[in-house]
């Protein structure tokens with residue numbers, strides 16, 4: 001999905017910091033994008049600067065090749081390439097509140113897999129609530145072309161399990177604590193109001209073409 005390589009840059013959000021109000025607040029978006037994501041980018045660039053052999057690799061290539069890179073940088077590459085990938089993916093699939101529902105092929109897949117959108121939402125919320133500590137819940141396409149909900153801890157990604165991501169929710173506390181405090185369930189409900197289903201449908205199309 002992302003073709004960039006070293007030196008990674010923190011591109012502006014594709015919407016205003018306050019575009020997701022009142023569901024996700026401006027201050028959270030500013031800190032999340034300008035501070036948290038920026039830190040992952042800086043740390044990743046810092047590790048890669050002494051490894052020219054890795055500098056042409058995309059985030060996805062770095063993430064899936066962790067077992068084949070020097071052992072001393074496996075953990076920082078896993079955490080920071082994952083951190084950049086997961087955040088870019090998260091921000092890219094949000095949009096101003098639109099009350100929309102899944103469209104196109106995605107709507108068909110959700111209906112076929114979960115029965116209806118409400119059941120899907122319940123199951124996705126359950127997965128997001130079940131992440132112990134920090135991590136993400138994901139909607140993915142598996143190698144058989146089936147839609148699945150999964151979760152990852154910390155900054156791990158589903159890419160290493162040969163799963164193709166189409167949607168994620170960041171459930172690290174920094175994603176919601178300023179507005180929703182410790183109530184992750186309320187944040188998940190609000191997050192559903194700002195999902196960019198058109199983008200998610202495009203992600204599905206991309207995954208099915210692999």
Ligand code: MN
Nearest residue numbers: 036170172175
């Ligand atoms: Mn985050």
